[in-house]
Amino acid sequence: MGDIDFFYDSPYRAELYDLQWNSPNLPDMDVYWKGFADLLAQHGKSIPQNRPFTLLDVGTGTGRILLGLLKKAAATSLDTSTAKFIGMDNAPPMLDLAVKNAAKEQIIPPVTWVVGSATALHELSPIRQQGITVDLLIFSFSSICHLRENGELKQFFESCTKVLTPGTGRAYISFVDGLLQRPGTDVASEFPPFGDPVEIRSLAYPGVWYREENDAGKFKGDILFMTNRMKVFKKLPEGGEEVLESHSGCHQLRRFSEAEVLEALESVGLRIVDTLRSDMMETYLVLQLPE
Numbered sequence: 001m002g003d004i005d006f007f008y009d010s011p012y013r014a015e016l017y018d019l020q021w022n023s024p025n026l027p028d029m030d031v032y033w034k035g036f037a038d039l040l041a042q043h044g045k046s047i048p049q050n051r052p053f054t055l056l057d058v059g060t061g062t063g064r065i066l067l068g069l070l071k072k073a074a075a076t077s078l079d080t081s082t083a084k085f086i087g088m089d090n091a092p093p094m095l096d097l098a099v100k101n102a103a104k105e106q107i108i109p110p111v112t113w114v115v116g117s118a119t120a121l122h123e124l125s126p127i128r129q130q131g132i133t134v135d136l137l138i139f140s141f142s143s144i145c146h147l148r149e150n151g152e153l154k155q156f157f158e159s160c161t162k163v164l165t166p167g168t169g170r171a172y173i174s175f176v177d178g179l180l181q182r183p184g185t186d187v188a189s190e191f192p193p194f195g196d197p198v199e200i201r202s203l204a205y206p207g208v209w210y211r212e213e214n215d216a217g218k219f220k221g222d223i224l225f226m227t228n229r230m231k232v233f234k235k236l237p238e239g240g241e242e243v244l245e246s247h248s249g250c251h252q253l254r255r256f257s258e259a260e261v262l263e264a265l266e267s268v269g270l271r272i273v274d275t276l277r278s279d280m281m282e283t284y285l286v287l288q289l290p291e
């Protein structure tokens with residue numbers, strides 16, 4: 001299933017991620033919302049009613065995109081009653097928090113949360129057991145750059161071909177600028193740190209605080225190395241801190257050249273049908289598996 005990144009491997013880490021990034025207002029939501037609403041409407045018109053619309057959120061994390069879409073659907077009275085929703089991730093602490101986040105929302109339809117690997121989507125139990133195909137697949141927040149081993153990008157695209165509905169299904173894949181190298185552009189040797197240093201109080205664990213900072217990343221070849229220091233602690237009444245968890249490690253992400261992405265797509269038979277942008281310096285490739 002591939003190693004779980006240390007960034008996501010504890011309940012504290014999952015909460016820290018959630019506190020920092022789980023906002024419904026990030027600009028990528030508009031891209032996915034439009035795709036979701038359009039595809040769902042199209043499905044209602046042209047697809048036999050006995051086949052449910054299925055959305056698969058790959059690397060769902062704490063459910064930011066999937067739950068964001070479902071909350072927006074409820075708020076706008078978009079009928080999702082016949083659709084299926086699957087959130088998958090390879091980090092159980094992230095999924096556990098997604099389950100808790102979903103439980104806070106009374107209005108959303110049921111979601112199947114499942115541990116699995118982005119490179120073996122066809123092995124996910126709800127897909128294997130129910131023989132369903134996916135009408136909208138989302139891999140958000142440039143999470144594809146976690147697939148840093150040679151060959152993993154192609155394996156991911158190959159597994160998309162095994163689950164996407166031929167013809168009408170779409171996969172939305174995001175790449176942050178700087179991790180998708182376009183021809184004729186400078187090859188950067190550094191990458192800005194992910195956000196400013198933070199000190200945040202936990203909402204889930206009484207008295208617990210998080211402190212985190214990231215250094216600017218440095219590329220060695222196509223791998224971005226970014227040092228992350230994170231501490232989970234309690235502030236003691238007499239001063240000082242009781243440290244509950246402390247970690248310093250190097251986050252590694254892969255930069256892909258546009259040429260290698262195009263080659264991997266072509267080799268598995270996926271087609272780019274649209275290329276979108278948002279105000280968060282991301283490009284979204286919209287992919288189709290031709291019939």
Ligand SMILES: C[S@@+](CC[C@H](N)C(=O)[O-])C[C@H]1O[C@@H](n2cnc3c(N)ncnc32)[C@H](O)[C@@H]1O
Binds near residue numbers: 088
């Ligand atoms: C940057 S977070 C994005 C979370 C969420 N999609 C969002 O937009 O907020 C990346 C997520 O991808 C997951 N991930 C990384 N590699 C994965 C893999 N090979 N298979 C499944 N999930 C993976 C991580 O565990 C993490 O939850």
